[in-house]
Amino acid sequence: MSIQVASEYMENPDGVVFRDLNGNGVMEPYEDPRLPAAERVEDLLGRLSLEEKAGLMFISIVSVPDSGNLEDETPRSGRVGVRDTVANKLVNHLNFHYVPVPNTAAKWVNELQRHALESSPHGIPVTLFTDPRHSFIENWGASFTAEYFSAWPEPLGLAAVRDEQLVREFATIARAEYTAIGIRGAMHPTIDLATEPRWARQYSTFGQDKDLVARLANAYLDGFQGPELGADSVECMAKHFPGGGPQLDGEDPHFPYGREQVYPGGMFDYHLEPFKKVIARGVSCIMPYYGMPVGLVLDGEPIEEVGFGFNRQIITGLLREKLGFDGVVCTDWSLITESRLNGKQLPPRAWGVEHLSVEERVLKVIEAGCDQFGGEECPEIIVDLVRKGLVQEERIDASVRRLLRVKFDLGLFDNPYVDAEAAAERAGRPEYVAAGELAQARSVTILKNDGAEHPLLPLAPGVRVYSEEMDPNVVAASGLEPVGSAGEADVAIVRVAAPFEFRDHYMLESSFHAGSLAFDTETIEKVRRLSEQVPVVLVPHLDRPAILTPLEPHCAAIAAVYGASDSALLKALTNVVPPEGRVPFQLPRSEAAVIGSRPDVPGDTEDPLYECGFGLEL
Structure with a gap:
């Protein structure tokens, strides 16, 4: 049976609104859905504990068990299970990795949401995110094969067609398939520019041309987010600010040998252009990259050579103040602690600040201006920083306000559940395929x-x-x-x-x-x-x-x-x-x-075999 959330509200003489949150006939205090979202945010923010606020600032990784039962999860090495993450760490943003068949996934999502509402002090629903999962490349650090969803070309293929309406159609269908199983956050589009031919992440970009990338990125937002975030939307996390393409020798900063990002051609502003366009369009969230700028000077000021997620000049100075972005800024995954999977290890992507302690890294990310830590689950560190007086709670409130606003705009506080019985029909429909x-x-x-x-x-x-x-x-x-x-x-x-x-x-x-x-x-x-x-x-x-x-x-x-x-x-x-x-x-x-080419300059190889934009008709 699908879960229905009650539509009736009760209000006591003091003006407190109650609602049947769990469909069990018990009326509980609830943020009044009749109020504007901004007022609901302020009302809830004022009632949250510091621990709850800190929990909102993390996105943890989770894989759904094939059974669809919440208690059957096998936690990743060194991590607690999702039940503890939500109930005890109060983390309520999660990143889907493995997902089983749609009905099972939707059933799990409903169990998770019920658990979140029942176990957290103020019944904050979970926002579920995913990397791209509508194409052919399986890379647990960046993308997943389509599996139960419709299969499309990688974004490079959408860029090859150069049709904004096609991108809009893709994103609309992807949104319908995501929401069928409860995914409400897309950790994409990737609007980096493919200017270094060897870079491994190019398949998820729209190519090397800034204007084409900007046009297709906004069409992408049209399909996923809609005119504005609402109950049918999927929020988008555009990445990787300020443009992740110019990697030294084409190496990727997931790994220590690829941490340096360079601009020998002086094209830093070229890579910013797609971000300017999606900010003007109203993208919900932006992710800075791991990369560490080397030798970069902006407006006569040398930029600190630390990863962009740690970089106050880039996040606060450029993204917040100069470009005017007031949405959520979420770091790329695992800047703070190391990662382990299948017997392999990956150090924290704390490039340029490797010498700092875990606590000092968290502090530097917050001081840089980021709101959320991707792939981490250590909110107790933020609590300690505030209690030691190293971070003001008002600074934490600024981030939590942004994060809560997205949850309210997505309608998760009004209905966090999905129709599990209909999930298989809504994902992978013949017309989508x-x-x-x-x-x-x-x-x-x-x-x-x-x-x-x-x-x-x-x-x-x-x-x-x-x-x-x-x-x-x-x-x-x-x-x-x-x-x-x-x-x-x-x-x-x-x-x-x-x-x-x-x-x-x-x-x-x-x-x-x-x-x-x-x-x-x-x-x-x-x-x-x-x-x-x-x-x-x-x-x-x-x-x-x-x-x-x-x-x-x-x-x-x-x-x-x-x-x-x-x-x-x-x-x-x-x-x-x-x-x-x-x-x-x-x-x-x-x-x-x-x-011999310069990594930040598009189309910079000498005497190419085929130029960008080439293609024959039959």
């Missing part, structure tokens, strides 16, 4: 299309296809004939991932595709030998740029994808769905050109 596959096909980018007498693409019905990577049943269903050898084929389709260097020392490291963009000799030789027998259609999955130079001469056609099923790809290659993609970043000609 079809829309996602159509977007995948549209995003395919034709980079080359040659042939002996005429262009190889589109493939005509009945063409004999050899492919080691594709499902022959899908090939047949697309009107083509799958064959078992290159000698029998009219064309070979070769799907390849963009190159990367496998690393597995730190936790999460193996999921980050970093390092060289050059293909290995084995892949190059495979394509060359195949091309001697049959025309080759190369299909690189570009989660970041790849150096296609040694492969290009051996391919009759090249069709880049950014997350596409075999079915969606073949729809594009047969022109059933015309491929519209334009590559959203420059594709370099050589490793030397990549090494």
Whole structure:
């Protein structure tokens, strides 16, 4: 049975409003929903204990057990279970990792919300967040595969189509699927600019062009948040301020070797542009990156070389005061304490302040101007800081006021529950799945299309296809004939991932595709030998740029994808769905050109093989 929250209110002679919070007939004190949200915030804020306020300032990580029972959770190493996190630590912002089937997930969410209302002193509901989970890349530090939701191309693929309405449609559908299971916070969009070709996070961006990124980011907010936050909205957390693309040598600051962010081309302001646009549009929350600026000078003032989440000049001086952002600022995950997962460790991302104690790091983040600590659950430290007189409670109130306002705007205080029975019908609906596959096909980018007498693409019905990577049943269903050898084929389709260097020392490291963009000799030789027998259609999955130079001469056609099923790809290659993609970043000609480019400058590699915006029509 779905949970219904009572719509009737009682008011005693003193003006205190009561409500049946848990559907059990017991009327309890409640913030009056008839008051404006700002008044409700002030009313509740004045009644909260310091411990409750501190709890609001953390987002902890949680995975839902397959049973959907709250008590069946297996806590992460070194962490307490979600029941204790909510009831005892009073943390009521949670970050979903593993999520089971929609009905089970929704059931768990309802149990969690009931637990939060019953166990916390003032019945504050939980806000559930997630990283992106509508595409193909599984990276527990940044994104999840679509699984039970509709599957779309990565944001790079949406950028390849360059259609704001498509982004708006995606975000509207994603919002419907999120809210079906109780997710009300999106830790995206990623509006960093893909200016360093080796950087591992490019797949979740909209590419290198600031104007395109800004346009698509606002369309994204249209779909997720709506005109303003409301009971059907998902709040967005735009990241990573002030722009996470210019990483030294393309390394990612999740890891100690990637902590430095540099601006040799003097393009700091270029990376700010998308943030200015989403702030003007009304984004709910902004996340600063781990990166530590090196040698950065703004308005004649050297910027402290500490991670952006610790940096008062960046958070208070630039984001708050200069750009006028008064929403929530949430740090990236685990700036304060180390992380452990599957036997691997990752140190605190306290770049530039590694020497500080845990308490000193928390203090520096608060003094920087941040409101919330991502991936942490140590509110007792904030309580101690206030009681020692190191932080004024009024400073804590400023952050809590912002955090409460979002909960009220989302309607969580009025109804935190979801309809568990309807969750499976609302997530992964056939029309959503079809829309996602159509977007995948549209995003395919034709980079080359040659042939002996005429262009190889589109493939005509009945063409004999050899492919080691594709499902022959899908090939047949697309009107083509799958064959078992290159000698029998009219064309070979070769799907390849963009190159990367496998690393597995730190936790999460193996999921980050970093390092060289050059293909290995084995892949190059495979394509060359195949091309001697049959025309080759190369299909690189570009989660970041790849150096296609040694492969290009051996391919009759090249069709880049950014997350596409075999079915969606073949729809594009047969022109059933015309491929519209334009590559959203420059594709370099050589490793030397990549090494010689400046990380903060878009399209800075010398003599690129394909320029940003290139794409052929069929």
